[in-house]
Amino acid sequence: MDEGEPRRGGGGSGPGDGTEDRLVAAVHAALAAETYERFDDRVAEQAAQVAADCEAGRLDNADYAVGLELEAYTVDPQARLHDVPAGAPEAGGFAPELGRHNLEVNTPPDVLSPAGLDRQAERLDTAVTDAREAIAEAGAAAGVDGRVRPVLDSMWTVAPPEGTSAYLSAGEARDGVWIAENMATDARYHALDADTLRRMDNGIPIDLPGAEHHFPSILVESLATSVQPHLQLPAAADVGRYMRYATRILGPAVALTANSPFLPADLYPEAVDAEAVLDGPHELRVPVYEDSINPPGIEKVRVPDDVADASEAVDAIVADETFAPFCTDPEDVPDDAPYRERFPEFAHKHGTYWRWVRPVFGGDTPAAADGRADGNDDASVRLEFRPVPTQPTVRDCIAVQAMVAGALRGLDELDHPLRELPWAAARDSFYNAVADGPGADLAWITEDGDRTDNPDIALAELLSVARVGLSAAGFPEDEIDRWIGPLEARQVTAITPSVWKKHRVRAGMDHGETFHEAVEAMQWEYIELSEATDSFTEWL
Numbered sequence: 001m002d003e004g005e006p007r008r009g010g011g012g013s014g015p016g017d018g019t020e021d022r023l024v025a026a027v028h029a030a031l032a033a034e035t036y037e038r039f040d041d042r043v044a045e046q047a048a049q050v051a052a053d054c055e056a057g058r059l060d061n062a063d064y065a066v067g068l069e070l071e072a073y074t075v076d077p078q079a080r081l082h083d084v085p086a087g088a089p090e091a092g093g094f095a096p097e098l099g100r101h102n103l104e105v106n107t108p109p110d111v112l113s114p115a116g117l118d119r120q121a122e123r124l125d126t127a128v129t130d131a132r133e134a135i136a137e138a139g140a141a142a143g144v145d146g147r148v149r150p151v152l153d154s155m156w157t158v159a160p161p162e163g164t165s166a167y168l169s170a171g172e173a174r175d176g177v178w179i180a181e182n183m184a185t186d187a188r189y190h191a192l193d194a195d196t197l198r199r200m201d202n203g204i205p206i207d208l209p210g211a212e213h214h215f216p217s218i219l220v221e222s223l224a225t226s227v228q229p230h231l232q233l234p235a236a237a238d239v240g241r242y243m244r245y246a247t248r249i250l251g252p253a254v255a256l257t258a259n260s261p262f263l264p265a266d267l268y269p270e271a272v273d274a275e276a277v278l279d280g281p282h283e284l285r286v287p288v289y290e291d292s293i294n295p296p297g298i299e300k301v302r303v304p305d306d307v308a309d310a311s312e313a314v315d316a317i318v319a320d321e322t323f324a325p326f327c328t329d330p331e332d333v334p335d336d337a338p339y340r341e342r343f344p345e346f347a348h349k350h351g352t353y354w355r356w357v358r359p360v361f362g363g364d365t366p367a368a369a370d371g372r373a374d375g376n377d378d379a380s381v382r383l384e385f386r387p388v389p390t391q392p393t394v395r396d397c398i399a400v401q402a403m404v405a406g407a408l409r410g411l412d413e414l415d416h417p418l419r420e421l422p423w424a425a426a427r428d429s430f431y432n433a434v435a436d437g438p439g440a441d442l443a444w445i446t447e448d449g450d451r452t453d454n455p456d457i458a459l460a461e462l463l464s465v466a467r468v469g470l471s472a473a474g475f476p477e478d479e480i481d482r483w484i485g486p487l488e489a490r491q492v493t494a495i496t497p498s499v500w501k502k503h504r505v506r507a508g509m510d511h512g513e514t515f516h517e518a519v520e521a522m523q524w525e526y527i528e529l530s531e532a533t534d535s536f537t538e539w540l
Contacts (some may be wrong), residue, residue: 019185024177026187027194030324039325039345046346047318050361054236054310059339059379064112064473065232065366066120066405067382070128070397071225071390073156074101074135077146079524081160081167081264083182085138085148092134094127098189099222100182101160103150105131109232109366109380112405112473116366117483121398128152128394152397152530154285154389154497155223155260157523164264168215180217191324192352193218199295208287209280210272211263221292224260224285225390229401231408232365232382238412239359239381240309241419245411246357247303248418249404250387251429251442252462255455256490257400258282258437258498259389262505265519274515278506282437282498285389293354303427304355310381313359323352338362339379356387356430383408387430392497392530392539395486399535402483403466410469417445429453438494459491489537500539501526 029035053059076082083100095104105127110116131150139148160167170181177194196218197203203214233242261282268277281287290301298321307313328344340347340362350360365380385404391397411418421443429443444458445451447465452458463484470480490496495503501522508518529539 020174020179023179023185023187023190024175027177027191028175030187030191030326031195031198035325035327036322039327039349040322042327042345043318043322043349046343047314050343050346051311051314053379054239054314054361054381057236059236059310059361059381061232061234061365061380063232063366064234064405064409065109065380065382066112066116066401067107067109067230067232068120068124068397068401069104069106069226069228069230070124070152071097071102071104071227072128072131072150072152073099073222073225074103074148074150075156075158075527076139076144076148076160079158079520079527081156081158081164082139082144082148085135085142085144087141088131088134088138091138092131094131094134096184096186097222098184099219100184101156102184102222102225103131103135109230109364109382111366112231112409114475114479117398117402117475117479120401121394124398125394149531151527152390152392152394153259153526154225154283155262155264155288157262157264158520159264159266164266165213165215168217168219171217178216180219183217183219183222188324188326188348188351189218191326195324196293196295199298201296205291206263206267206288207291208263208284210269210274210277211267213267218292221289223263224288226285226386227388227390227397227400229385229388229404230360230382231385231405232380236310236361236381239313239383240307241412242383242408243304243313243357243359244306244419245408245416246383246385246404247306247423248421248426248443249407249411249462250303250356250426251431251433251440252444252455252458253385253400253404254283254286254387254430254433255436255438255440255442256403256459256462256487256496257388257391258433258496259391259501260285261498261501262519263288265516268516270516272515274509277515278502281435282496282502283389283434286387286431286434289354300352301354302356303423303430304357306423310359310361314361317346317350317353320349320353322349325349338364354386358384358386360384389497392526392536393533395535399483399486402470403463403487406466406469406473406480406484407462408469409472410465410467413468413472414447414465416447416465417449421445421451429458437498438490438496456491463488463491486535486537489540493540495540497536500536 425443432440441453442458504522
């Protein structure tokens with residue numbers, strides 16, 4: 001690194017501290033044949049108990065509840081990618097993620113109610129604020145001249161000082177295991193990396209308009225970040241019906257929220273066909289994620305198949321291809337462990353079940369929901385909605401949470417015929433939205449039973465049923481307007497964050513900037529607006 005560049009901080013290991021040897025040993029243990037056999041046997045046993053508990057109602061709860069995971073990335077004072085500084089996760093109360101530049105904040109579950117959603121917004125705002133302050137303070141302590149900060153965005157576009165290719169490719173082979181230098185020092189990540197790489201033909205690909213590369217690590221997946229709303233269901237028996245509805249709204253949800261039309265600018269050649277990029281997908285996070293993790297012939301990341309009930313949902317997790325297994329000593333699991341921790345191999349298997357919607361068995365529930373004790377503080381069934389990219393502001397992220405929870409409850413409240421939309425049509429609608437954003441052909445069945453691909457109808461009905469669901473949960477009209485209104489503004493104007501980004505890059509090029517300069521200028525403006533505004537609607 002040049003003498004004048006900012007120092008990189010973070011959770012990586014230093015030379016000679018033994019971390020690499022520990023990771024290599026853990027990877028070899030995870031990928032041993034006997035580990036796979038022992039792991040799969042335990043998954044089957046534990047899954048049978050989870051399915052029986054669902055059948056017996058032991059994962060039922062009194063209320064619908066919501067929670068949220070939010071991923072972000074960190075930049076230096078020049079808006080270049082930067083590691084999360086050492087000590088910041090502990091000080092800020094957030095979690096590291098796959099890349100040294102990644103972080104995740106989350107909210108504990110709350111009942112789906114006006115007060116519950118207010119608490120979600122307050123907790124997320126506090127978590128993001130705490131992360132910003134901790135990262136800035138740790139960056140200053142590390143000697144960075146200027147502010148290091150997290151960005152609420154779906155894909156970073158300004159490369160670190162050494163360049164994106166060098167950053168994603170840095171590492172070394174040790175005893176047959178590739179240790180990616182900029183990957184978090186969690187053995188699970190490195191085992192997953194090794195297991196994925198040995199199934200790939202030629203490393204991890206990026207093959208998108210204007211850019212074609214291969215990299216030696218799944219660290220490529222760290223390009224992308226997301227916001228993941230969760231909806232806890234009162235009855236585990238209903239998970240198949242809600243999964244079906246959630247799969248049918250994948251396309252419209254992405255069409256309203258797309259936010260990653262550009263890779264890091266330096267991944268495009270100097271003589272890039274800018275029009276091909278500008279006319280390309282609105283949501284690059286989806287192909288980057290799928291291509292990073294899916295070896296030839298194995299679709300780990302995809303639209304989930306329909307399931308009839310909780311038992312089939314559990315079976316689908318068991319049947320999924322096992323990647324990077326880890327086994328837990330049964331003596332290390334106390335009798336009074338929280339529900340999910342009692343089934344460590346099943347939980348680990350679920351952790352690599354990367355469908356765009358997936359059920360989660362076990363986990364915290366609201367101990368008291370608006371004063372109503374639910375009687376079950378550590379076991380639930382919830383849906384994790386995974387296709388939505390990170391949004392520009394906290395309010396935008398909570399609006400997505402309200403839309404998803406409201407739409408799923410509203411569709412069920414109305415006994416909506418969208419459930420009859422063929423699975424293949426829902427899958428195609430999702431990938432249409434990835435490609436074309438708010439102008440995509442979106443497969444939908446109206447409340448009157450009419451089949452359409454008109455995006456205006458599909459998006460308007462999605463937001464309408466979200467209003468129905470929130471109303472059923474006790475939200476007054478003004479509160480519904482507060483959360484659904486920002487997304488309705490996107491639908492009316494047909495401007496999502498991805499559309500805004502493309503417009504800004506086109507405008508920069510029209511004023512004489514090169515494509516690469518225009519992408520970086522757009523990113524600067526995005527960061528400033530994200531920090532200065534309450535909602536993306538203020539950008540329109």
